[in-house]
Amino acid sequence: MTNALPEITRSDLDPEDSIVILTGAGISKESGLDTFRDADGIWKKVRLEDVATPEGFARDPDGVHAFYNARRRTLLDTEVVPNAAHEALVRLEREWPGGVLLVTQNIDDLHERAGSSPENLIHMHGELFKVRCDPCGVIFDWRTDLSRQDPCPACGRPEGLRPHVVWFGEMPLDMERIHHALTRCGLFLSIGTSGTVYPAAGFVQVAKLEADAHTVELNLEAGEGSSLFDQHVHDLASRAVPAFVDMLLAGL
């Protein structure tokens, strides 16, 4: 089913059921940020092995810093702002009685800027506006360019700072809390993600098999694991998400 008017097909979704939402790069596309795997995506311009693996960083730290510095500057561009999809999720979080956990694979801060509350938001792949010192483990807010020469503000060691993001082969963040929420939710929404990167791509199965949740894919097109979802809305996030949220809240 594509472009269908969104409606919850399962009749037993209770307002007290919790909702887990997974977002990916597609939700930020209409805010001016590139996705990874679309025709004009980031992985068409750079090799992920070079910029999104610990091995790539060890080989060429300056090149990896340049890649994340450029993305940090883009995110600071005044034209990059949250869109109607980010805003609709704020409404859902504020008004849904059963509670909402928002898990984003995105390292941008558009959910925060739209108004999502930090206590219900997990950046499972890290944050662009944070850096981490590998030797001492301290995490810092960081909005400017980062270079190899920058000493750690905590331990003073040079060459130890890196973007606080999760590269291939590294463990995503807050997995225990995410798993706990997935195994108890009544509704799982996957928004703007191609479903190619694990463990996020497996969340739909956890929600279905362990919580018997209703699962919905809201994406421009069918993602990798599309057949695993109960319901599909294939449209722009800025249209699909507000419409879906309106429908959920109208049923209260």
Ligand code: BJW
């Ligand atoms: C729109 C739209 C609009 C466009 N409206 N929609 C073999 C089999 C299975 C797994 C593995 C394997 N070999 C290795 C692995 C594990 C590996 C993995 O999954 N690899 C796959 C590639 C196969 N995963 C890992 O290594 C992860 N760690 C891990 O597994 O640890 C072990 C572990 C074990 C057990 C439990 C837990 C952990 C780490 C993955 C780290 C990913 N990091 C990146 C970079 C982060 C920093 C950065 O941003 O630079 O994260 S890669 C990149 O992909 C980024 C994204 O978060 C992630 C997902 O991408 P996303 O968001 O889905 O974007 P796209 O572009 O793929 O899709 C966008 C979608 O939007 C498209 O479908 C469009 O159609 C749609 N769209 N415009 C709505 N306007």
